[in-house]
Amino acid sequence: MMKGLKKWRFPAMLAALALVLSGCGEEYLSTLRPAGEVGQEQFNLLILTSLIMLLVIIVVVVIYVAALFKFRRSKLGEDHMPDDVEGSHKLEFIWTAVPILLLLIIAIPTVYYTYKLGDVSAMEKTNDDGDPEHLVVDVTAKLYWWEFEYPEYGIVTAQELVVPTGEKVFFNLKAADVKHSFWIPAIGGKMDTNVDNLNKFYLVFDKESKDLKDGVFYGKCAELCGPSHALMDFKVKTLNRDDFDNWVASMKDTENQVADKDSADAGEAAFAQSCIGCHATSAVGASGAAGPNMATFGDRNRVAGYLDHSKENIVNWIQDPQKYKPGNLMPAFDSLSDEDLDAIADYLLGLKVEE
Ligand code: CUA
Numbered sequence: 001m002m003k004g005l006k007k008w009r010f011p012a013m014l015a016a017l018a019l020v021l022s023g024c025g026e027e028y029l030s031t032l033r034p035a036g037e038v039g040q041e042q043f044n045l046l047i048l049t050s051l052i053m054l055l056v057i058i059v060v061v062v063i064y065v066a067a068l069f070k071f072r073r074s075k076l077g078e079d080h081m082p083d084d085v086e087g088s089h090k091l092e093f094i095w096t097a098v099p100i101l102l103l104l105i106i107a108i109p110t111v112y113y114t115y116k117l118g119d120v121s122a123m124e125k126t127n128d129d130g131d132p133e134h135l136v137v138d139v140t141a142k143l144y145w146w147e148f149e150y151p152e153y154g155i156v157t158a159q160e161l162v163v164p165t166g167e168k169v170f171f172n173l174k175a176a177d178v179k180h181s182f183w184i185p186a187i188g189g190k191m192d193t194n195v196d197n198l199n200k201f202y203l204v205f206d207k208e209s210k211d212l213k214d215g216v217f218y219g220k221c222a223e224l225c226g227p228s229h230a231l232m233d234f235k236v237k238t239l240n241r242d243d244f245d246n247w248v249a250s251m252k253d254t255e256n257q258v259a260d261k262d263s264a265d266a267g268e269a270a271f272a273q274s275c276i277g278c279h280a281t282s283a284v285g286a287s288g289a290a291g292p293n294m295a296t297f298g299d300r301n302r303v304a305g306y307l308d309h310s311k312e313n314i315v316n317w318i319q320d321p322q323k324y325k326p327g328n329l330m331p332a333f334d335s336l337s338d339e340d341l342d343a344i345a346d347y348l349l350g351l352k353v354e355e
Helices: 003-009 009-025 037-070 089-118 242-250 262-275 311-317 340-350
Strands: 135-142 145-150 155-158 160-164 169-177 178-184 189-193 199-204 219-221 234-239
Touching: 003 089, 037 089, 089 155, 135 160, 135 178, 135 189, 135 262, 160 242, 169 189, 178 311, 189 199, 199 311, 234 242, 242 262, 311 340
Parallel strands: 135 169, 160 234
Antiparallel strands: 135 145, 145 155, 169 199, 178 189, 178 219, 219 234
């Protein structure tokens, strides 16, 4: 019985692995399903190096197994003595030249793309009117959330990055407290955000995110930054240029966001009393706030970057933020009445700029 089971141990393990790993292929999250020029170029490098590695492994294994069988004692006899050779110029040449060749095949495209993808000179370019030619987003990573400022438009948002499709978007990356790392797996490789310098790179978003599950790409913090590092998620909405321009226009007008529920008025008042010191509700402004900007909160996909976007989660979060993101800087507002909490949640859910 045990023997019969043992026979299936390896195939069962493979099947379990396949099942677990198949979860890694989601379009909104996977490096292996690139959705932009940068991600595609990096993916191609990944495939090239993996193929060459695979080729080396196959050749080595084949030679090894062939030698094992060909030179077995049972085949050659007990008294067989191998030829006494002092060396082989032919073999030495092959095992020196082939690795050099393989490394060259890997090195040339790697160096080329390292320089190409690191080239941010176009960032400063302006058109005839003096406007920047490319969109630049200033990203600030904080414990444990993300701030996105669009200096050209004088607007700021948090937790959900909004970008146009089909063009280079440049990023200035920095951190406000400790080192984090900005990563949108489906769009391109990660880059650190540091406290003492600006890191710059560009990404291209080729696919509108509305077709995806939840309508967004997933972004992550990729540098161990504290107890809530794994919860430091953000989302990315990619819109075509026209929709993006409309979004910018409505973001400039968030002073007058109207919530349509009655309790939202009470919520606005309660929010003004307890929350506004850290959380702005107008998108017009610059980065540097103590807490995430709330201007588009009603349009977002998550509470605190990763919880389901529900009223219940907003209330729970306000009452005890440490329970959901240990180590974050928001104190608990457990003295607020149930009515106030309810009203604040209604008010926040009403803060929208999208239809
Ligand atoms: Cu921020 Cu990990």
